[in-house]
Amino acid sequence: MNFLAHIYLSGDNDLIKIGNFMADGIRGKHFETYPIDVQKGIILHRAIDTFTDAHSIFRQSTKRLHKNYHHYAGVIVDVFYDHFLAKNWNMYSNEKLEEFVGRFYQSLHNNPDILSDRTKGMMPYMIEHNWLVSYQTVEGINRILTQMDHRTKNESKMRFATTELSEFYSEFETEFSEFFKELILFSNEKIITL
Numbered sequence: 001m002n003f004l005a006h007i008y009l010s011g012d013n014d015l016i017k018i019g020n021f022m023a024d025g026i027r028g029k030h031f032e033t034y035p036i037d038v039q040k041g042i043i044l045h046r047a048i049d050t051f052t053d054a055h056s057i058f059r060q061s062t063k064r065l066h067k068n069y070h071h072y073a074g075v076i077v078d079v080f081y082d083h084f085l086a087k088n089w090n091m092y093s094n095e096k097l098e099e100f101v102g103r104f105y106q107s108l109h110n111n112p113d114i115l116s117d118r119t120k121g122m123m124p125y126m127i128e129h130n131w132l133v134s135y136q137t138v139e140g141i142n143r144i145l146t147q148m149d150h151r152t153k154n155e156s157k158m159r160f161a162t163t164e165l166s167e168f169y170s171e172f173e174t175e176f177s178e179f180f181k182e183l184i185l186f187s188n189e190k191i192i193t194l
Helices: 003-008 014-025 028-033 036-054 056-087 097-110 117-128 138-151 162-167 169-193
Strands: none
Touching: 003 014, 003 036, 003 056, 003 097, 014 036, 014 097, 014 117, 028 036, 036 056, 036 169, 056 138, 056 162, 056 169, 097 117, 138 162, 162 169
């Protein structure tokens, strides 16, 4: 669910970005039907997820949420981390967030034939509500978590998670900064091997 981080960590290749972005909806070896650079993005996405889920700093962040959100804690932390990436974007890129996101949306429009059905269905809402830019604010994160909660028929209670985000804001932000430095290095090395 941390779309912004996955796109950012994909380097400059639009097809790798697209593959990384839509990888959650592509199961098993189905990715082998996509163009090679899209396949690389999907493989990169899976490697990033494995690295993230096993990382001690990420687990430290999820522990704060386990009591109230159980197995959804990791999904929520993914979204929180995207918030801190968007909020502190100028620390990670010389390009404005709005321009980076606009170029990514344009690349989706330019490549309709390679998009998964799930991505095609999500795109209009994502672009209309400018999800990736909206991550900059706690209000934007709350909207995203509320939408995600609806998809679980409100079972996840994710719509309430900004309470913990506000309460432990500096702790989550520090954990994100430390973790993301390592994730950038990991992703850069992984791209070279694809």
